[in-house]
Amino acid sequence: MSGEIFATLKVLIIGESGVGKSSILLRYTDDDFDHDQNLTIGVDFKTKVVDIDDGKVKLAIWDTAGQERFRTLTPSFYRDAQGAILVYDTSNKNTLVKLESWLNELEIYNTKPNMVKMVVGNKIDKPEREVSRDDGIRFARKHRTLFLETSAKTSEGVKQAFEELVRKIIETEGLCEPSTLYNRGLDLNNEDDGHQSTCSC
Numbered sequence: 778m779s780g781e782i783f784a785t786l787k788v789l790i791i792g793e794s795g796v797g798k799s800s801i802l803l804r805y806t807d808d809d810f811d812h813d814q815n816l817t818i819g820v821d822f823k824t825k826v827v828d829i830d831d832g833k834v835k836l837a838i839w840d841t842a843g844q845e846r847f848r849t850l851t852p853s854f855y856r857d858a859q860g861a862i863l864v865y866d867t868s869n870k871n872t873l874v875k876l877e878s879w880l881n882e883l884e885i886y887n888t889k890p891n892m893v894k895m896v897v898g899n900k901i902d903k904p905e906r907e908v909s910r911d912d913g914i915r916f917a918r919k920h921r922t923l924f925l926e927t928s929a930k931t932s933e934g935v936k937q938a939f940e941e942l943v944r945k946i947i948e949t950e951g952l953c954e955p956s957t958l959y960n961r962g963l964d965l966n967n968e969d970d971g972h973q974s975t976c977s978c
């Protein structure tokens with residue numbers, strides 16, 4: 778299966794304005810950080826191919842504007858997403874509180890009921906903390922999501938966050954089933970196939 782992209786996954790990054798969504802994306806896709814990261818207007822979109830075990834997965838990562846007035850979110854933004862990263866800022870407690878309404882929005886619009894969610898506390902490099910790690914874990918447990926803390930600035934936890942999310946998506950029944958490729962008679966080991974296959978995703 779080596780070298781073969783066996784799935785394309787749609788992942789959303791959501792949360793309040795300024796928590797570092799675009800910075801997390803930039804760190805992950807370009808290993809870069811911008812102290813003056815522009816705020817997002819509408820929706821930004823990047824892709825990255827990730828090695829997972831013996832195969833490759835293509836991630837289509839959708840970054841949204843946190844500021845209400847720049848949001849152009851429609852149901853199509855949420856449609857068919859297999860994963861969502863919900864970001865708050867560990868130096869701003871209100872951004873964690875606000876994740877409740879982002880979770881509600883996900884419930885309303887997402888089309889995959891078993892979508893994998895991860896709560897991410899970003900900016901842990903900042904000394905002024907308002908949300909302890911334990912508070913973050915408690916919030917994640919309450920909402921049955923994965924949890925990690927990150928710093929887009931130092932890169933701590935960023936790669937791990939995406940990798941854990943992807944692994945969980947692949948493990949989750951009904952979200953991504955490479956077996957459906959075999960059912961269609963595709964041989965993933967056959968170079969001649971030359972398909973960039975998407976799973977049920």
Ligand SMILES: Nc1nc2c(ncn2[C@@H]2O[C@H](COP(=O)(O)OP(=O)(O)OP(=O)(O)O)[C@@H](O)[C@H]2O)c(=O)[nH]1
Nearest residue numbers: 794795796797798799800812816817843900929930
């Ligand atoms: N210290 C520190 N600053 C960060 C970190 N992540 C982002 N920032 C800064 O926080 C500010 C906002 O970051 P963005 O990535 O634009 O935040 P956003 O959530 O995408 O904001 P919107 O586009 O308005 O939704 C920028 O000045 C970043 O440089 C981090 O991990 N640590």
